[in-house]
Amino acid sequence: MKHMISMRDVSQNEILELISLAGKIENKTVKADLTGKIAALLFYEPSTRTMFSFAAAMKRLGGDTLTMRDISTTSIKKGETFADTLQTIAQYSDLIVLRSPIEGAARYASETVDIPVVNAGDGANQHPTQALLDLYSIVKTQKKLDDLTIAVVGDLRFGRTVHSLVQAMSDFSPRFYFASPSHLKMPQYILDDLRKENIEFDEVKEIDKIVSKLDIMYVTRIQKERFADPEDYEKIKDSYIIDKNLLSNVKSNFKIMHPLPRVNEISTEVDSTPYAYYFQQAKNGVYMRQAIITTLIGARSRKR
Ligand code: CP
Numbered sequence: 001m002k003h004m005i006s007m008r009d010v011s012q013n014e015i016l017e018l019i020s021l022a023g024k025i026e027n028k029t030v031k032a033d034l035t036g037k038i039a040a041l042l043f044y045e046p047s048t049r050t051m052f053s054f055a056a057a058m059k060r061l062g063g064d065t066l067t068m069r070d071i072s073t074t075s076i077k078k079g080e081t082f083a084d085t086l087q088t089i090a091q092y093s094d095l096i097v098l099r100s101p102i103e104g105a106a107r108y109a110s111e112t113v114d115i116p117v118v119n120a121g122d123g124a125n126q127h128p129t130q131a132l133l134d135l136y137s138i139v140k141t142q143k144k145l146d147d148l149t150i151a152v153v154g155d156l157r158f159g160r161t162v163h164s165l166v167q168a169m170s171d172f173s174p175r176f177y178f179a180s181p182s183h184l185k186m187p188q189y190i191l192d193d194l195r196k197e198n199i200e201f202d203e204v205k206e207i208d209k210i211v212s213k214l215d216i217m218y219v220t221r222i223q224k225e226r227f228a229d230p231e232d233y234e235k236i237k238d239s240y241i242i243d244k245n246l247l248s249n250v251k252s253n254f255k256i257m258h259p260l261p262r263v264n265e266i267s268t269e270v271d272s273t274p275y276a277y278y279f280q281q282a283k284n285g286v287y288m289r290q291a292i293i294t295t296l297i298g299a300r301s302r303k304r
Contacts, residue, residue: 003110004118004292006126007164012171015135021291022136022284032294034063039293040093042085043069043120044100049260049282050120050129054097057289061298066093086112094297098122101225116296124158124226130259131164133288134218137281138169141255142215145172149213153179153240154220154265156186161259162220166190176201177210181236184222207240212249217242219258219265243267247275257281 001014024030039058043051047069055065066089068074076085082105089096090113098106099120106119106126121127139145150169152162156178166176167190176194178186178201185203194201204210211217219242227233241264242256258266258278270276 001295003106003116004128004296005106005110006119007128007131007167010128010132010168015132015168015171018132018288018291018295019136019139021294022133022287023139025290025294026284026287032061032290032298034058034061034293034298037061037063037095037297038066038093039063039095039097040066040089041068041120042089042096042098043067044071044098044102044105045121047099047120049285050097050099050127053282053285054118054120054289054293056286057293060286061290061293063094063293082108083112089113090115095293118292118296121160124160124163124223126164127160127259128164128168129285129289129292130161131168132292133281133285134161134165134257134259135168136288137257137277137284138216140280140284141277142253145169147173147175148215149175149177150216150218151177151179151207151210151214152186152218152220153207153242155184155222155226156180156220157184158223158226159220162218163187163190165218166194170194170197170199174199177207177214178203179205179207179210179240181222181239184236207242208246211246211254212251214254215251217254217256219256221258221261221263221265224263238264240265241267242270244269244273247273250275 058065086109095116097118097120098109100122103123103125105122110117119126156162222237224233254275255277256275
């Protein structure tokens, strides 16, 4: 694995190896040492979890980070191109973690520089490290990845995390329910891939009728920043609100996941139920990102 750009590039074996390594890093049976290594965190879009968890992961590995989160403080403001910015940053670092509003930006970066590139979200396309931490979270809560029933709820059109998640889970015989407002449905190319792989899925409007069948409900916010017309966002922003009433008849292993940030789509009263897993999910991001960084640029030794 040279880069981490799309879940389509990551094999089932690689997924399982990353989950195993994240577990060993969490339970401290593997110690990776990235002393002297530097990750450049280039964020052309806002972030809390991805930015901070990559920084935490790098520091916990003994490495360091260079951070760009405001392009107005860089020479991009003077007209420097994206390619020249990447080539320059690559002279100072061992790994580039890139978030961009432009689909394909991370792929382009990986073809431009000769150090590993991690896609930390490219427009509405992919967010592969989120999908990997999601799978790690699913293994931790369900003790398996195979044969799970998963509802994916919210903005399935612009939500890059769900595109990566569905592709990542496709190797593990899932049964999906997709619940979204009618013009925020899962993109056709993803549905076509699922059909080719004989993966069962249903597109539904209501979630109350299916919630009792679920192992996981993966909720996403409506991606306001991807709407051309703010009025369109206002009309559908509260299409799904998960509250305690919805959870009266769920399975004992049932968990609610969310990549966060949350806006209104999960009522805060749900946070104290045994089903809420989104903040632990965010914490799992540090272990998984340690595993990804180590796999791309690190060496590791087994602790005696
Ligand atoms: N899940 C996620 O990508 O969150 P941030 O946008 O805060 O990084």
